[in-house]
Amino acid sequence: MRVLKHLFERNAEWAAGVKKRDPGFFDRLAAQQKPAYMWIGCSDSRVPANEIVDLPPGEVFVHRNVANLVLHTDLNVLSALQFAVEALKIKHVIVCGHYGCGGVKAAMGTRSLGLMDNWLIEIKDLHQRHRAELAALSDAASRLDRLCELNVAQQVARVCHTPILQKAWRRGQEVSVHGWIYDLRDGLLKDLGLCVSGDKFTSPIYRLGEE
Ligand code: CO
Numbered sequence: 001m002r003v004l005k006h007l008f009e010r011n012a013e014w015a016a017g018v019k020k021r022d023p024g025f026f027d028r029l030a031a032q033q034k035p036a037y038m039w040i041g042c043s044d045s046r047v048p049a050n051e052i053v054d055l056p057p058g059e060v061f062v063h064r065n066v067a068n069l070v071l072h073t074d075l076n077v078l079s080a081l082q083f084a085v086e087a088l089k090i091k092h093v094i095v096c097g098h099y100g101c102g103g104v105k106a107a108m109g110t111r112s113l114g115l116m117d118n119w120l121i122e123i124k125d126l127h128q129r130h131r132a133e134l135a136a137l138s139d140a141a142s143r144l145d146r147l148c149e150l151n152v153a154q155q156v157a158r159v160c161h162t163p164i165l166q167k168a169w170r171r172g173q174e175v176s177v178h179g180w181i182y183d184l185r186d187g188l189l190k191d192l193g194l195c196v197s198g199d200k201f202t203s204p205i206y207r208l209g210e211e
Helices: 005-021 026-033 075-087 102-108 116-129 133-134 140-161 163-170
Strands: 039-043 060-065 092-098 176-183 188-191
Touching: 005 026, 005 133, 026 102, 039 075, 060 075, 075 163, 092 140, 102 116, 116 140, 133 140, 133 188, 140 163, 140 176
Parallel strands: 039 060, 039 092, 092 176
Antiparallel strands: 176 188
16 A cells, blocks of 8 residues: 555646646656746745746746755755756746744754754854844844845855856856745745846955856
């Protein structure tokens, strides 16, 4: 007997439903993927990339991890980003955080979570850099939400600083990086106004020359 039988049943029903609405759907997707978007988001089960933007399979190339971090030592996110930009030639990289993020909340606390501490210290560093702004906010929920926004901004900058994006822009490839945040309370996305479409504003400190 199959374990998690109910999930296989749901899958079979879903696949049949898609096929009924669009008989060529799976044949087309099996032949190739040509998504225009890459999504870098939080692993939180309440923030599923495709559903939030109401796009079917094949439209969004997704990477998710706890607290939507982009670390320059993380081969996972960098490999996904490189493939998305260089092979798939996606047009938009969307870094999407969410208010009330458990990873950000944990990073604001003092409890040790084991291995997770090493991942979340990145957000503690961010908190440290913005401590004055955050301390000026009146309540814990506002501080958490603001740090969630600052975290998105930091990761947008990180994506832009990668050699992957710097080289793509130098080649003249059209690719933009966006910073969005999702609100679990109403299901709506907010654009944080961080769209970057070139290296014009890249600090000389991060700028890479030719190899
Ligand atoms: Co989260």
